[in-house]
Amino acid sequence: MTEAAGPLMSNRRPARRGRRRTLSYSPDAIAAFVAVFGMAFIPLLGSKGALLFLMAGMALVAVRPGETLGALRREWMIALVALWCVMSFAWSDYASLTMRYGIQLCLTVLISVTIAYRLSPMIFVKIVFLTSGMTGLASVLIGRTRSDGMGYLGIYASKNALADASSVLIIVALAVLVDRRLSVRWRLPALAALLMGAMLLVMGQSSGALVSTLAVILVFGVIVLLQRMTAHLRLVTIALTVVLVAAIAVLLSSISDQLARIFLDLTGKDITLTGRTDLWAVAFGQIADQPFLGVGFQAFWVHGQPLAEQLWADFGISTRQGFNFHNTVISNAVEIGVPATLVQTLIFFGATGACLGWAIRTPSAASVFFALYMVRLCMLMWIEVVYFYQFSIGSGIIIAAICYGRRSKAEARAPATRAGIR
Incomplete structure (x- = not known):
């Protein structure tokens, strides 16, 4: 993978002649940090955050445009x-907005894509960790709650936006905390960030984010277990797990009504999960009317659109x-x-599988x-809209996961290919 010149700020070994400590900076990492910071703080800074993202990001593109074009050729499906x-x-009926x-x-x-190809995966994750920690700390300091008292903002x-950001903070802090190759100066703050993220997640009172985060932690345990097995034992374990999950699903389906009633009582939602089934009925009608092209990118929930207003x-x-x-x-x-959505879905699930194999x-x-982040989105995508949005840190992480996951898969195949040639 393409490696950055170094972390955001790293200590070089002091020269023998003196004890002065010199600092080295990676311009690519600094520009990427500013860009991700701008995206992460758009909820607070608004258009200024988006401008910060664009200025820092386009500076990266302008420095070595040839590399960016090469990266886009390799990631042509995302670009398409x-x-x-x-x-x-x-x-689209709202052409200018679309x-x-x-x-x-x-x-x-x-x-x-440019950031993912300029930085190593580890430095990208360190940037996400720093910016997520900063948004979490800012949320604690601001102290805003909903007017009805039903959740922290x-x-x-x-x-829901707070809970989503808190879940990301928990995941990235957990990933940093368990990596023994990282120094204490990263792992100790990760422990504090993990506690802060858990506190914000509970304060946000979002049942979907809470359940998905707990499920991701269980998946993390499975990943750790699989890491300690041989390849053949992994295959057997995964097959047995699939059979076990299928059996549990069949068992739970027989008591689905009772489970649904318990879940709805705990979360305070109605039997249609806050009217989702009614929404989906309208959506299916729209898809049936325009199955191949759709109504246009972000051209449904628009002021003046009759169905949206209704x-x-x-x-x-x-x-x-x-x-x-x-x-x-x-x-x-x-x-x-439908066709473009199928392409999106294939890209997304392909990246999820690649990241899991990588982990x-x-x-x-x-x-x-990246593995835990993509698994979490796989759980949420059936009840929320999780990709692709413009000027969204979530979209930035997904695109990075697609790039890093594909390249890790290619690198894993390379030794086997060379061994076959021999």
Whole structure:
């Protein structure tokens, strides 16, 4: 993989002649840190955060544009999806909005791919750890709560956004904490960040984020167990696990009504999971009308769109924003059509599998973080919209996971290929 010149700031060995400590800086890592910082703080800084992301990211692109073009050629499927989103302005009822958001997504993809190819995975994860810790600390210091008292907000506009950010902080802190190759100056702050993230997650009162985070921690335990096994034993264990999970699923399906009632009582949601089934019925109607092209990238939840206005009114969304179909595949199929959504889904699941294999083969803070992050999104994508958004740190991490995961898979195949040639 392409390695950065060094971490954000690292200590060189002092010269023999004196005890003065000199510091070295990686311009690529600094620019990437500023870009990720800007994305992470968009909830607080607004357009200024987006501008910070664009300025630092485009500076990276401008320094070595040839490398960026080469990276985009290798990650052509991501670029193709972004270009399709822009092209959808041609059939969108809100062409100017679709074009603007599509261009923003293209810039997000461009900069995120550039960062992933300029930095090593470990340095990227260190940057995510630092920025996530800073947003968590800012949320603690600001102290905002919902007006009805039902959840903590911090720097975010909703409790779900806070819970999502807190979950990321927990995952990255856990990944850093268990990597014994990292020094104490990284692992001790990781322990503090883990505790802070857990506190914010509970304060956010988001049942979906809480359940998915607990499930990811269980997956982490499975990854650690598989790391200690031989390849053949891993295969047997995975096969037995699949059989066991299938058996449990069949057993639970027989008592699904009782389990659903218990879950709904604990979370305070209605039997349709806050009306998701009603939303999905409307979405399926839209997909049936325009299955191949969709209505246009982000061209459904628009002020003045008749169906969107009706749904906002039905669900009492007075702000007429921050609402979606609560399912990634369904939502994206509405906007960009079924074929493009299938491509997105293949890219996403391919990256998830690659990152899981990477974490099992060569465990590190980087591989474990990307594996757990992608697994968490796999759980949430059926009840939330998790990819791809413009100017979103979540999208940036997903794109980095796609790049690093694919390259780790290629590197794992390379020794076997060379051995076969011999």
